[in-house]
Amino acid sequence: MTDVIKIEGLTRKFGEKAALQNVSLTLQKGKVLGLIGENGAGKTTLIKHILGLLNAQEGTVRVFGLDPVEDPAGVLGSVGYLAEEDGLPGWMRVHELQRFYQGFYPAWDQRYAEELRERFNIDRRATIKQLSKGQRARVGLMAALAYRPDLLVLDEPSSGLDPIVRREILTSIVRTVAGENRSVLFSSHLLSEVELVADDVAMIRGGEILFCDSLDAVKQSHRRITLRFHSDRTAAPEITDAFGWEGFGQEWTCLFSGHGPTFEANANLAGAEILEQQWLTLDEIFLARSPTEVQHV
Amino acid sequence: MFNARLCLPFTRLIFLRTWRLWLLLLGTFAVCAPYCQASPRIAGPAVCILSMILLFLFGALAMVDPQEQGASGFPLYLQQLPLNDREVVLWPMAISAGLTLLVGIAISVFILGPFAQTWWLGPYLAANACLLQTTSWLPMRRPELRSALSLALVVSTVSGPVMVGLDVAKPLGLAVGFLVVLVFSMGLSVRGVARARHGLALVGSPDRADYRIPSSPPFRTPVATQQWLEARQNGKVMGVLTVMLLVLFGGISLFSLIEPSESLTVLGARVSTPLVVLASLALTVPPFFGYGGCCGSEKDNLAKDRSLVPFLALRPLTNLQIIEAKIRMTVSQAARLSLLTLAAAMLILCLPVEIDGHRQCSLLSLLSVMKSRDWIGFLALYVFVVLEGIKASISNIWCALGRLPGWALVVLGMTPLGILAILILRLVTHPGEIPTAIAWLPNVVFALAALKLAVLVPATIHLRRRRLVPVALLIKWFAGCSIAGVTLYVAAAATIPAAQYGRAALAAQVFAFLPLARMALAPTFVHRGRHQ
Numbered sequence: 001m002t003d004v005i006k007i008e009g010l011t012r013k014f015g016e017k018a019a020l021q022n023v024s025l026t027l028q029k030g031k032v033l034g035l036i037g038e039n040g041a042g043k044t045t046l047i048k049h050i051l052g053l054l055n056a057q058e059g060t061v062r063v064f065g066l067d068p069v070e071d072p073a074g075v076l077g078s079v080g081y082l083a084e085e086d087g088l089p090g091w092m093r094v095h096e097l098q099r100f101y102q103g104f105y106p107a108w109d110q111r112y113a114e115e116l117r118e119r120f121n122i123d124r125r126a127t128i129k130q131l132s133k134g135q136r137a138r139v140g141l142m143a144a145l146a147y148r149p150d151l152l153v154l155d156e157p158s159s160g161l162d163p164i165v166r167r168e169i170l171t172s173i174v175r176t177v178a179g180e181n182r183s184v185l186f187s188s189h190l191l192s193e194v195e196l197v198a199d200d201v202a203m204i205r206g207g208e209i210l211f212c213d214s215l216d217a218v219k220q221s222h223r224r225i226t227l228r229f230h231s232d233r234t235a236a237p238e239i240t241d242a243f244g245w246e247g248f249g250q251e252w253t254c255l256f257s258g259h260g261p262t263f264e265a266n267a268n269l270a271g272a273e274i275l276e277q278q279w280l281t282l283d284e285i286f287l288a289r290s291p292t293e294v295q296h297v
Numbered sequence: 298m299f300n301a302r303l304c305l306p307f308t309r310l311i312f313l314r315t316w317r318l319w320l321l322l323l324g325t326f327a328v329c330a331p332y333c334q335a336s337p338r339i340a341g342p343a344v345c346i347l348s349m350i351l352l353f354l355f356g357a358l359a360m361v362d363p364q365e366q367g368a369s370g371f372p373l374y375l376q377q378l379p380l381n382d383r384e385v386v387l388w389p390m391a392i393s394a395g396l397t398l399l400v401g402i403a404i405s406v407f408i409l410g411p412f413a414q415t416w417w418l419g420p421y422l423a424a425n426a427c428l429l430q431t432t433s434w435l436p437m438r439r440p441e442l443r444s445a446l447s448l449a450l451v452v453s454t455v456s457g458p459v460m461v462g463l464d465v466a467k468p469l470g471l472a473v474g475f476l477v478v479l480v481f482s483m484g485l486s487v488r489g490v491a492r493a494r495h496g497l498a499l500v501g502s503p504d505r506a507d508y509r510i511p512s513s514p515p516f517r518t519p520v521a522t523q524q525w526l527e528a529r530q531n532g533k534v535m536g537v538l539t540v541m542l543l544v545l546f547g548g549i550s551l552f553s554l555i556e557p558s559e560s561l562t563v564l565g566a567r568v569s570t571p572l573v574v575l576a577s578l579a580l581t582v583p584p585f586f587g588y589g590g591c592c593g594s595e596k597d598n599l600a601k602d603r604s605l606v607p608f609l610a611l612r613p614l615t616n617l618q619i620i621e622a623k624i625r626m627t628v629s630q631a632a633r634l635s636l637l638t639l640a641a642a643m644l645i646l647c648l649p650v651e652i653d654g655h656r657q658c659s660l661l662s663l664l665s666v667m668k669s670r671d672w673i674g675f676l677a678l679y680v681f682v683v684l685e686g687i688k689a690s691i692s693n694i695w696c697a698l699g700r701l702p703g704w705a706l707v708v709l710g711m712t713p714l715g716i717l718a719i720l721i722l723r724l725v726t727h728p729g730e731i732p733t734a735i736a737w738l739p740n741v742v743f744a745l746a747a748l749k750l751a752v753l754v755p756a757t758i759h760l761r762r763r764r765l766v767p768v769a770l771l772i773k774w775f776a777g778c779s780i781a782g783v784t785l786y787v788a789a790a791a792t793i794p795a796a797q798y799g800r801a802a803l804a805a806q807v808f809a810f811l812p813l814a815r816m817a818l819a820p821t822f823v824h825r826g827r828h829q
Contacts, residue, residue: 051611079611099513099516
């Protein structure tokens with residue numbers, strides 16, 4: 001499969017603060033990659049690198065095999081982008097916006113743009129500033145889709161879109177795009193949506209990629225396991241790849257990410273037997289991996 | 298009307314948090330002011346310094362939150378206070394009016410003097426401060442209206458002292474007029490802010506149903522698209538500004554009432570100076586706005602540098618294409634607006650003009666004003682401006698890094714007003730120079746227009762060969778500096794003789810033209826801004 005995005009060893013610092021640390025990521029053609037992470041984790045910084053808005057300090061970023069900083073025209077001409085903050089000019093009317101985009105993207109499909117506009121229930125004559133936040137997000141989505149980009153980048157689209165658009169339209173659009181052998185990078189903290197549309201999932205925290213794999217593999221590698229120890233314990237046990245311990249006495253529950261048989265062997269060594277195992281939802285994995293949750297546990 | 302309990306925190310909020318620096322500067326100035334009166338040698342620089350402080354103070358007094366065009370600029374932190382509309386509006390206006398009144402009185406007493414003749418300056422400044430607030434706070438459906446109102450404000454700013462200087466109006470009558478303006482602006486502000494605060498519909502809102510969608514063909518190229526964006530954004534304002542400037546200068550010309558002996562003889566016919574001024578301005582004002590493209594580009598750059606607005610930052614263009622688009626925008630806008638007027642300007646510069654019994658072409662008479670020491674001064678100033686251009690480029694880099702502080706942008710933006718304030722103060726104190734200043738104004742504008750042509754033609758030629766875009770940029774840069782240098786010197790030497798004007802005022806003029814050089818440099822830093 002062709003790599004649409006290939007990032008290797010990307011590091012970015014703003015002053016002393018490291019926004020991205022040794023990030024490596026791949027998005028293949030026809031796939032939907034869900035990028036999840038809490039606010040300030042580095043999602044938008046990563047996306048800015050992909051769009052060529054930031055120069056890589058260390059590592060490499062390739063989109064369609066091109067360096068987005070060196071060849072912005074080559075990359076951006078095939079990328080559709082919906083930002084959290086659109087920055088659309090308030091004075092512009094919807095039909096003027098369509099004409100404006102048409103000037104920059106030769107592949108702009110006006111019929112498709114009109115179809116989307118009608119589907120989103122947007123008045124062509126309205127100025128952008130007359131639209132609500134949700135309507136503006138829909139206009140942004142229309143503009144990002146109408147030239148049928150090979151790569152669609154959605155940066156926290158859910159924050160602007162209302163539940164109807166999120167559930168029915170966005171989901172179906174993302175799947176349609178992927179179905180046409182185009183790719184989607186979907187950044188969100190609404191994990192149920194990512195779970196609905198994503199093929200692959202990458203979680204970023206503190207500028208580091210914690211995992212990047214197919215959704216099924218991620219889900220299968222994360223489990224909630226209940227253990228019974230042979231004797232009472234006053235403190236949480238230490239077993240490799242297990243975290244988020246809860247419990248007291250002989251029965252303890254932990255979250256686990258890794259190779260199952262290895263964990264089983266390690267638990268036996270620690271004097272415990274596995275009582276129950278549960279697969280985690282993406283939401284639970286995210287919460288388990290977030291630092292606040294770990295502290296709480 | 299005023300809630301006494303809230304006055305103190307309100308005052309503290311505004312004075313200590315917003316204006317402390319300017320108040321400190323004003324205080325320092327007040328301490329030094331008596332020395333200014335005692336020594337005429339330092340009065341010139343003092344006037345310049347005071348003008349700048351006043352400009353900053355006015356900027357701070359306006360209390361404007363940057364909003365989208367058309368929205369009210371009334372600060373959000375004031376809107377949210379638990380006060381009714383009158384209290385929330387009138388209290389800051391009262392503070393502004395009171396403060397500027399005191400400043401005006403201080404200037405009358407310590408600098409301009411005698412107080413008996415210049416006492417009207419206090420109410421004058423107070424009325425203008427309130428008008429500035431009103432203009433900024435009124436929500437307007439059409440952004441052009443704000444430009445028109447701003448220009449009306451400039452007209453009032455300029456015409457007040459001019460009318461007093463020319464004895465057209467008596468100070469007492471004028472002061473009463475200022476007070477009426479002050480009360481009117483307060484009432485208008487309350488209504489405007491109330492509308493903004495409570496989301497009331499604006500008068501004259503266009504009905505969406507009435508809007509007919511024009512059938513426009515798609516743009517041929519990205520550059521054409523970008524040009525459309527600029528024209529759509531700034532085009533209407535440009536037209537309104539041009540008309541308003543004509544009205545402004547025309548008004549001043551008519552007020553000047555020049556003596557028949559000072560009229561000019563053009564091609565053997567005696568023509569009154571105001572008529573010449575009006576006719577020439579009708580031809581030459583538009584070229585100024587050829588810079589609109591550059592202004593737009595600068596805004597574009599700042600938007601990208603500071604917040605990376607995706608709408609602008611993600612256009613699929615190479616850096617060279619963006620630079621090309623910017624230069625093309627400048628060239629095409631300037632060409633559209635100014636080619637005919639430039640031709641007319643060149644023709645008029647060659648017309649014979651009779652001044653003090655000497656008959657020669659306008660251009661030569663302009664040159665004859667400049668003595669050998671003036672030429673040396675010109676050279677020095679040119680070098681200075683080039684150096685300042687380099688400084689401006691550094692500030693552009695700072696912009697690109699997002700580190701240029703807000704006050705620095707205010708300085709760069711407000712400097713053209715600085716020169717206006719200096720000129721006004723000069724003309725107030727020397728009303729006899731007003732006819733000369735007005736008579737030479739067209740020459741200054743012509744000089745600028747001609748030099749601009751010298752920039753645009755080679756830039757256009759080079760643009761046709763794409764590989765030479767950097768050469769066109771270089772030409773644009775140096776020519777931008779030349780324009781600034783020559784214009785400022787011609788303005789200083791011809792409008793008000795340098796020897797009388799004072800070095801400090803001249804230096805302030807140099808400073809005033811820096812934005813020109815900055816505009817010329819803007820595209821160079823697109824790459825830097827785009828990728829940080």
